[in-house]
Amino acid sequence: MSAFSDFPLPIPLAEAVASLGFDTPTPVQAASLGALLDGRDVSARARTGSGKTVAFGLGLLARVDAGAGGVQALVLCPTRELADQVGKEIRRIGRQLPNLKVSVFCGGVPLRPHLASLVHPPQVVVGTPGRIQELIDEGALKLDGLRVAVLDEADRMLDMGFADDIAGILGQAPGSRQTLLFSATLPEAVRELGARYQRDPAWIEVADPDGEAIEQRFYEVESPRKTDAVALLLGDLAPEAALVFCNTRRDVQQLCDDLQQRGFAALALHGDLDQRERDEVLVQFANGSCRVLVGTDVAARGLDIAGLPLVLSHGLASDVDIHTHRIGRTGRAGLAGLALALVSGDERRRVIAIEDALGKAVRWERIDLSRRPARPAPPAMQTLVIDAGRQDKLRPGDVVGALTGAGGLDATAIGKIAGFPTRTYVAIARSQVQKAMDRLRTGKIKGRNFRIRKLG
Incomplete structure (x- = not known):
C-alpha cells in the first residue's frame, strides 16, 4: 500500500499533506499522482467523493510558482457549488505555499467585482466555463502563462452544453500546458474530449472503492402514487438528510410542495431559483435545517454533503451515467449509503441498462401504499x-x-x-x-x- 511520502511532492506540499493528517492516498490519488507530478496529461475516472480534488490539486500546485505572477493553473467545473468546493480544497492543501492566491469565478453574480479582482491576477483560477469565457472576452483573464488546465466532472460539463466554452477557453492557453480530465464516468464524448485536448494522456480507471457501501433498492410504483411512496419511504427510514431527484423542474416543485403539506421539512432546488435563493436552500440543507432536498440533476451538480445517508429517485434517470452520479451522492468515503429508485411501467426499460452496467440484477422491493406514512420529525x-x-x-x-x-x-x-x-x-x-x-x-x-x- 502506497503512502503520500512515496511521491516526490515539493516540501511545502508534503508538509501541508502531513499537517492535514493525510497518510494513505485513496486509490485514485495513488494511481494518478505519479503521472501528475511527472507533468503528464491524465484522464481519470473517479466517482464523486473518491479524493480526486486532492489528487489534481496536489498535481497543479506542484507546478505553480507562488512567487511568480499571472494565472498558472485553471480548473473548470460545471457548477458554482463544485467550483466553490474545489477552490476551498486547493486553498487548504496549498496553505503552506507563501503568496499563493486562489480565486473562484462563477456566473450568477455581477461581473464587475471579478473584473476588478483580476487587476492583480491569482496563480490559480477555479470557475464555471461561462464566466471564465466572459472574463477572457473582456480581456481581464489572460491564459498565456497557463501551465495546468483541469476539466473537473467533464461528463457533466458536456451534458450541460459547455463544449463550445471549453474549446474557446483552451484555445487561449498554451499548447504546452498539462491538461487533466477527471470524470465520474467516461462515455465516448469524454474520451473524444481527451483526444482533442490532451497529448498521450495516462488513462486511469479506478475500481469503485465504495461501491459496495451503497445499497440500491428499486420499487415499481406508477406515477400517480409516487408522491405517496416517497412520503412512506422517508417516514419509515427517517433519515437525517435525504436528496430526492426528479427529472423536471415542475416535478421538483410539485413534489416539494406535497411533502411540505405532509409535514416534511423539504426544500426545492431547480433552475428557476435566483442565486440567493439557491444559496439559502443549500445552506439550510448542509447545516441540518432542512431534512429533504428535492432537485433536478442539473441543479444538484457539484452538491457535496458529507455523510448523506439517502438518495431517492422519484423518476428513474434517463441514462446510466446520470443514475451513477445520483447514487454517488451517498455512500461516500467508505460510509454506508442507501439509494432508492421508484420505477413506473414506462421506465422499466431503463433498469435493463442499469443492470448491464452493474453486471447483475437489481434488487426489487415491495411497498404497501395503503399505509399512512410515519409523522416526520422536525430538523434538529x-x-x-x-x-x-x-x-x-x-x-x-x-x-x-x-x-x-x-x-x-x-x-x-x-x-x-x-x-x-x-x-x-x-x-x-x-x-x-x-x-x-x-x-x-x-x-x-x-x-x-x-x-x-x-x-x-
Missing part, C-alpha cells in the same frame, strides 16, 4: 440570517462570541456558520432559536447592531 436545527457578511468584516468567530457570552448559549447549540459577502447564516438548535435571536437583537456583534431574522 434552524437557520438565522444576519444581514452582514465578509464585506462588513463579520467572521464566524464574531458570531459565536456574540451568542456565547455571559448568560448566552452553550456552544453545542450552534451549528454551521456560512459567510457570504453581505449575509451570514448560522444554524441554531431548534430549541434555542428564540434565545439566540433575543441575544443577537439586544446585544451587539463587534459593537454593531445588525438585522436578524429566521430563514424559512
